Amino acid sequence: MEPLDLYILGCGSANPMQRHQPASQVVSLRGKHFMIDCGEGTQTRLARRGLGMKRIGHIFISHTHGDHTLGLPGLICTMSLLGRTAQLHIHAPQELKTFLDISLQTFCPDLDFEVLFHSVDTTQHQIIFEDRSIEVWSLPLRHRVPCCGFLFREKTGQRHIRREMIDFYGIPTSQICNIKAGKDWTMPDGTVIPNERLTTPPSPSRSFAYCSDTTYLPRLAEMIQGVDLLFHETTFGKADELQTKWTYHSTAEQAAQIAVQANAKRLCIGHFSARIKDEEQLLHEAKAIFPNTILANEGLHISI
Numbered sequence: 001m002e003p004l005d006l007y008i009l010g011c012g013s014a015n016p017m018q019r020h021q022p023a024s025q026v027v028s029l030r031g032k033h034f035m036i037d038c039g040e041g042t043q044t045r046l047a048r049r050g051l052g053m054k055r056i057g058h059i060f061i062s063h064t065h066g067d068h069t070l071g072l073p074g075l076i077c078t079m080s081l082l083g084r085t086a087q088l089h090i091h092a093p094q095e096l097k098t099f100l101d102i103s104l105q106t107f108c109p110d111l112d113f114e115v116l117f118h119s120v121d122t123t124q125h126q127i128i129f130e131d132r133s134i135e136v137w138s139l140p141l142r143h144r145v146p147c148c149g150f151l152f153r154e155k156t157g158q159r160h161i162r163r164e165m166i167d168f169y170g171i172p173t174s175q176i177c178n179i180k181a182g183k184d185w186t187m188p189d190g191t192v193i194p195n196e197r198l199t200t201p202p203s204p205s206r207s208f209a210y211c212s213d214t215t216y217l218p219r220l221a222e223m224i225q226g227v228d229l230l231f232h233e234t235t236f237g238k239a240d241e242l243q244t245k246w247t248y249h250s251t252a253e254q255a256a257q258i259a260v261q262a263n264a265k266r267l268c269i270g271h272f273s274a275r276i277k278d279e280e281q282l283l284h285e286a287k288a289i290f291p292n293t294i295l296a297n298e299g300l301h302i303s304i
Contacts, residue, residue, distance in 0.1 A: 011270030011296035022067040042071035061092035063147035073103040141214035149211040159199035216254040221261035234269035256289035270296030
């Protein structure tokens with residue numbers, strides 16, 4: 001099974017703080033990096049983690065607030081300085097396009113690669129990108145501006161060959177791909193060997209959901225049922241629950257409730273407010289409802 005990894009580059013919120021950086025994450029699968037959000041300083045944290053910028057082909061932006069977007073111009077300029085020639089795809093709400101166009105014209109007008117913008121409808125739950133390995137779905141959220149999360153769902157792989165049965169029936173190597181794809185094998189005498197005898201089921205597909213920023217949104221659980229890892233914003237604790245009403249953010253308890261309703265396997269909480277001095281209290285509040293919860297931090301690496 002190929003590694004599916006999540007790297008947290010920043011898990012703070014809008015107000016600057018010493019212990020956390022603005023929002024950014026990287027999902028890595030089969031040598032490809034998918035970036036989620038790009039707050040200030042993201043390129044520096046990429047360099048510190050040794051995550052190659054040239055391997056980032058797609059950047060998914062949840063909404064236009066600066067703590068999720070202001071790292072984009074610098075990152076793109078640095079990619080150019082490093083000699084990038086491959087296309088870069090930006091998936092974001094339509095509202096980001098003006099900012100992106102002006103930034104590119106102002107700071108890096110002579111790029112040697114194409115930046116392609118893909119508008120995301122933040123009101124729809126739909127596939128916004130797919131390749132042979134993965135699907136990315138939009139997750140409508142409720143924030144002060146158009147906003148969506150992202151569900152990364154690995155595609156089901158091929159069946160696993162039972163080598164001893166391949167040898168037993170003398171199946172040529174040239175037919176292995178067909179067998180892995182689910183085809184039966186017909187012997188020279190016409191006997192059909194069912195695929196279930198030649199293979200075992202494929203490895204279970206894995207999934208990761210990124211939900212930031214949003215008010216408590218119970219319907220979200222339906223869209224991410226059974227997710228392996230859920231990252232859900234936890235800007236506030238229970239003591240500041242009233243703040244969520246006008247900021248359209250969530251508490252640790254609310255994030256945990258979404259994890260329970262979604263039958264998630266693991267929950268990672270982040271996007272911490274600068275007013276939070278003890279994040280362990282947030283962890284305590286979440287774990288009281290959903291025990292398999294961890295705190296995000298810069299440098300955190302999670303294998304899914």
